[in-house]
Amino acid sequence: MSTTPPMLDVRHLVKQFPKRGGMFGKREVFTAVDDVSFQVNRGTTLALVGESGSGKSTVGMMLLGLLETTSGDVLYEGRPVIGLRGPERLALRRKLQVVFQDPFASLNARMTVAELVMEGMRVHKMYANDAERRARAQELLGQVGMPAHALDRYPHEFSGGQRQRIAIARALSVEPEFLVLDEPTSALDVSVQSQVLNLLRRLQRERGLTYLFVTHNLAVVDYLADEVCVMEKGKIIERGMVEDVFDHPQHVTTQRLLAAVPKVEM
């Protein structure tokens, strides 16, 4: 572990949902995230791995402030972020962005690509006017490998991989430091998965981005992540550097997830 304070410090995070069908009004709860702690250092990638329902995406949603926490702390650059409101919340949103799993669901079908990529710049009052924002949007699309004529098209005119590139351009539009990547390649064809992963790796190198990479697919973890936390039933059951965990998996679940990885040389 490095001596500088971690960029993101998650301490004893808990999320409980009320359970349906509790008899006689007895309040039962389902614990989706159970005392989860981890740190992510600047410029590195932490993979949060687990099977569906393990609580890994719920952690991501809470970090983004899209879901309220039940208890626990999240420190960003040493400052608590839970319960932030108004301008402070807005300032944090700029630093912390997200790329969702399904680019068909995460892009509003009624907006053009230009509107989608410019939305964040408008909200945060970046650049002097729409012409400059548009130029910036064009620049961003170029950086994620999209053609210039994409600006005035609608998302449905593009393939899944291209849509995910648009979603990445949108996330980058507000100049974030930290990206939550919530299964960013799981909805894509295998052939384009590696292209998007390459893009994410290149962007990390060029911009010094920090990633929290939420996935069930250990094959992509090896490619992108430095450290890995394996989650099961809301708890972290194994953690360590990617090479260590891959070479000496301690937990059965980790071994099973590793066994599911197809042995293909990339």
Add this chain to the structure above:
Amino acid sequence: MTPRETWQRIAANKIALASIIFLALLILAAAFVPMLLPFGYEQQLPDSRLLPPGGKHILGTDDLGRDILTRVLVGARISLMVAVSVECVVVFLGLTVGLIAGYRGGWIDSLLMRVTDVLLAFPDVLLAILLLGTLGATSSRPETSAMLVVISLGVTGWPPLARLVRGQVVALRQREFVDAARSIGSGHGRILLHHILPNLVSPIIVAVTVDAAGVILAEATLSYLGIGVQRPMPSWGRMINDALDYYKSEPRLVIVPATMLSLTVIALNFLGDGLRDALDPRKTRR
């Protein structure tokens, strides 16, 4: 989907296209033809009572010697204007209630939806009759009576739309693109205006088109009962009511306005169906 694609899809649907053409012709005829005809809608010609169709009076005259074509077209004006005005009120109220209930959720949602349920459990026309009775429509001037019809049908007609909007908003609010907008920093106003509202336009257009048919029928019902649009204003329901004493010997006095009424209602329903299909992004063109 772009507006152009939508239009191409509607144009490919023959029944919907026919409905659009019929409604467009009706609107044009209602707007301009009465000006070209030499008779006023309230002008009584004592020497030309109950004339059969033909000659100067293309559709003949009624028992007071009024030109039926003029009256049925001016009646179209009233029916269409009432329908459009009522739908404006319905969209304003239904959208406001549905947006607040669906987006805020919680006790506000419960409260608004219980009010909606109560209103839904009551027959619209009955409620409108009650309202009109209270507002005193029968004793007022024709223009005021039309206004009162609009108010009573608008105030009683919003619950189904509020329900529809609320359901859509609840579903939209959970979509990933709304989460994406929130993470990028968009506030509630921007999310409602740029992400929720544009996705509501299609279902609202469809609902309003079909509902307008119901409003035209409701207005005819109220006018037929004598508490809607007042004499001498010629709404279609009013004309049917006026013709009741003569319909055995002169059935066209009923048939003309009733046919217009039916055709308009059918056209609106077909157009609504066509729009539903055309605006549905899941349906792909053959």
